[in-house]
């Protein structure tokens with residue numbers, strides 16, 4: 001499968017890793033929208049949030065645990081945003097489930 005984030009998981013494409021374990025990888029976004037902009041992904045291929053189900057949701061729970069741990073360890077637990085774009089109309093450009101973890105500036109509520 002020609003998936004950018006699967007290639008990052010298997011090392012074919014390099015990334016700036018922030019955290020890794022058996023099931024989850026976190027790395028810096030190549031085009032940051034905030035001073036801190038980390039992407040958290042499951043190592044297994046899940047296309048988007050629309051594919052989350054009872055079989056695979058345990059890795060999503062773990063991703064949120066890791067996001068909170070990163071926020072505490074990096075000292076921004078008092079203010080951050082987590083976003084997952086699902087589908088073309090929401091602006092999902094990479095079709096491998098990912099959560100944007102952003103911090104380091106104030107965020108407005110999306111107008112569009």
Ligand code: AMP
Nearest residue numbers: 015028029030031032085091092093094
């Ligand atoms: P989305 O538009 O929600 O699908 O998010 C995809 C994100 O992946 C964007 O914020 C991109 O900047 C980011 N991105 C694309 N290619 C890479 C890469 N090679 N390494 C790190 N982040 C990437």
Ligand code: ZN
Nearest residue numbers: 003006045096
């Ligand atoms: Zn993938």
